[in-house]
Amino acid sequence: MPDLLLMALFTEPMDLPTRAISLLWVLPICLSVAVVYKAVKVEPFRPDVFARETGLLFVTIVGFLIVIALALLLVAYFVW
Amino acid sequence: MAQYVSQDKVGLMPPKPAKNDNALYFIGLLAWLIPGAGHWLLGQRQRAAVIFVTISTTFLLGLALGSIEMIDPQNAKAWFCAQILCGFWTVLVTLLQNHSITINDMFGRGVNIGQVYAGVAGLLNLLCILDALYRAQVSVTERGGP
Numbered sequence: 001m002p003d004l005l006l007m008a009l010f011t012e013p014m015d016l017p018t019r020a021i022s023l024l025w026v027l028p029i030c031l032s033v034a035v036v037y038k039a040v041k042v043e044p045f046r047p048d049v050f051a052r053e054t055g056l057l058f059v060t061i062v063g064f065l066i067v068i069a070l071a072l073l074l075v076a077y078f079v080w
Numbered sequence: 081m082a083q084y085v086s087q088d089k090v091g092l093m094p095p096k097p098a099k100n101d102n103a104l105y106f107i108g109l110l111a112w113l114i115p116g117a118g119h120w121l122l123g124q125r126q127r128a129a130v131i132f133v134t135i136s137t138t139f140l141l142g143l144a145l146g147s148i149e150m151i152d153p154q155n156a157k158a159w160f161c162a163q164i165l166c167g168f169w170t171v172l173v174t175l176l177q178n179h180s181i182t183i184n185d186m187f188g189r190g191v192n193i194g195q196v197y198a199g200v201a202g203l204l205n206l207l208c209i210l211d212a213l214y215r216a217q218v219s220v221t222e223r224g225g226p
Binding site: 009010011012013014016025028029032033035036037039040045047050 | 124126127130131134135137138140141143144145146147148149150192193194196197200201204207208211
């Protein structure tokens with residue numbers, strides 16, 4: 001039974017609604033980018049330094065995405 | 081003396097042993113096949129574990145979002161080029177697919193964010209492959225072997 005559930009997880013796509021809440025799916029991918037980039041860059045690799053650097057990069061990426069979203073919102077507001 | 085000066089001017093390096101080149105190829109191939117394996121071979125175990133877990137989780141999350149049928153070498157070639165960089169994950173998924181039907185026919189919709197997740201996972205693995213090769217090359221030039 002658990003193997004069937006596992007198969008079902010990967011054989012049918014999730015139903016993602018096209019609502020604003022779906023924008024939160026950007027967060028896991030930002031976290032992945034931050035973790036892998038810092039795993040490659042941090043020298044020497046120490047868990048505390050790695051965690052701090054990763055958190056900082058994640059916040060920076062999300063912050064810039066928010067700034068870009070606000071800028072695009074302003075453009076849309078003034079153009080239309 | 082004149083010969084050494086001449087070699088320095090044109091930047092000639094002494095030829096490297098062939099076994100070092102083979103080791104670099106092996107590290108590159110393994111780093112592609114299993115995310116983080118290149119760093120693992122170089123003794124960077126913690127780094128390798130973080131890379132493997134993160135890239136695999138991103139790829140599997142993409143599969144959960146879009147199903148295994150979203151890896152589509154026929155109709156989404158550009159995405160597939162990024163996704164194939166994930167190595168054995170992509171090969172495994174391609175083997176498990178039902179090739180007689182496209183995702184559009186099966187679910188009435190095209191690609192979604194799952195494809196982006198799997199593609200980004202592949203591109204992140206490319207970064208790790210290049211980093212592993214760079215570290216191996218530095219190791220070769222500094223110590224004479226990876």
